[in-house]
Amino acid sequence: MKNRTVYLLQQFELRKLTSAETAELLDLTTTDEDGITAAIVDMMEAELTAEVVDHQKWAPVLNRIIAVDKPRAKKINKMLLFRWTAAAILLVALSFALLFNRSAEPERKHPRFANDVKPGGDKAILTLADGSNISLTDAKNGAIAGGQGIEIVKTKDGQLIYNVSGNSKVAPGAVNVITTPRGGQYQLIMPDGTKVWLNAESAIKFSPAIASADLREVELSGEAYFEVAKTHRPFVVKTSRQTVNVLGTHFNINNYNDEPAVQTTLFEGSVLVTASNKAVSEQQLKKVYLVxxxxxxxxxxxxxxxxxxxEEALAWKNGNFVFANERIESIMRKVARxxxxxxxxxxKITENDFVGSISRFKKVSEVLNLLELTQAVHFKVEGRRITVMP
Incomplete structure (x- = not known):
């Protein structure tokens, strides 16, 4: 029986299944789920890359989303969890593919989504010290502002670069703000050489004089990834609920007001995280060093x-959504932004956790379709409104 299952899976990947074999394999996905899942695991472990488990061919399938049963997941070690999750993803995708082949015509007549929404992109507003605003989305490439020894340049790659001359005379109180809207992101190279990636619905505030300041200080709302230029002068990121002190390091801060937590993830170097008095109780720890x-x-x-x-913390910067045991409400906040x-x-919305990944540059229908493969959640799209249903 196992050899027969492997044969059917191989024929499925090679797109050589007959109508009878398609019906047989579809029946196995419901009557012998453990057997077909075990066969997929064996095929993955055997690394049959020449036939079925060609990672490039299977990558789109492996990225499909699956709801994970939390009690069971806690009992399985990380490697085993990955293998079985991947196999279960394949199983869900397989069932979907087989059913789709049988019902493609009715699906075309009754589309699930009346509308589709394109992904976000490089969009931001630069607010200068005099209060004037420049749309970085609409501005032409090249120098877009300057003065007092600083030139602000927009590149063709969607970066904003502050070029500082040796005789810069920016007033210490001058402030610039870069704001990304919902559906936007932007990359910035600050006057001191620090690189910043801003996620959607975020803002960073700083002085153009930061290149020569004894204390390099910025304010952040939303989410950003920092690669801080190394120097003896400290670099401080202030948010509404914490302060992060660094010298030169790489880290990500997720500080959205609609999220239940502020998360600071360290990739390189070290940082000191200090929670604000209003964010933690008096008896709680208020400072931690991260490695x-x-x-x-x-x-x-x-x-x-x-x-x-x-991977999850840096997914947005790398152009992906990555869900690691994440509730649908949390996922949809990311999608909405x-x-x-x-x-x-x-x-009644599912309490299942979801695991999986998909590019952020897919249309929203593709993200929702993958989530729906779990059968744990369904969606209706009307204009720019998404209704989440059981």
């Missing part, structure tokens, strides 16, 4: 340190 691979979390009036999921949409909920 690479750690994440500080300010939540429920407490500051804690946990091992970081580096990136696609600039409204999300509402109808009925």
């Amino acid at each position: 690479p691979g750690q994440q500080s979390v300010v939540r429920n009036h407490a500051l804690t340190v946990v091992p970081a999921n580096m 990136w696609y600039d949409i409204e999300v509402i909920y109808q009925g």
Whole structure:
């Protein structure tokens, strides 16, 4: 029986299944789920790259989303969890593909989504010290502002670069702000050489005199990844609930007001995270040093340190959504910010956690389709409004 299952899977990948074999394999996905999942695991472990487990061919399938049963997941070690999750993803995708082949015509007549929404892109507003605004989305490439020894340049790659001359005379009180809207992101090279990636619905505020300041200080709302230029002068990032002190390092701060926690993830160097008095209780720890691979979390009036999921923390910067045991409400907050949409909920929503990844540069329908493969959640799209349903 096992050899027969492997044969059917191989024929499925090679797109050589007959109608009878398609029906047989579809039946196995419901009557012998454990057997077909075990066969997929064996095929993955055997690394049959020449036939079925060609990672390039299977990558789109492996990226499909699956709801994970939390009690079971806790009992499985990380490697085993990955293998079985991947196999289960393949199983869900396989069932979907087989069913789709059978029902493609009715699906075309009754589309699930009346509208589609394109992904976000490089969009931002630069607010200068005099209060004037420049749309970085519309501005032409090249120098867009300057004066007092600083030239601000927009590149063809979607970066904003501050070029500082040796005789810069910027007033210390002057402030620039770069703001990304919902559906926007932008990359910045600050006057001191620090690189910043801003996620959607975020803002960074700083002085153009930061290149010569004894204390390099910025204010952040939303989410940003920093690669701080190394120097003896400290670099400080202030948010509404914490302060991060560094010299030269790489880290990510997620500080959205609609998220239950502030997360600071360290990739290189070291940082000191100090929670604000209003963010943590008086008796709680208020300062922690992070080493690479750690994440500080300010939540429920407490500051804690946990091992970081580096791939998940940096997914947005790398152009992806990555979900690691994540509730649908959390996923939809990310989707709403990136696609600039409204999300509402109808009925009893699943409490399952979701695992998976997909490019942020897909249309929203593709993201929602993958989530729907779990059968744990469904969606209706009307204009820029998404309704989440059981």
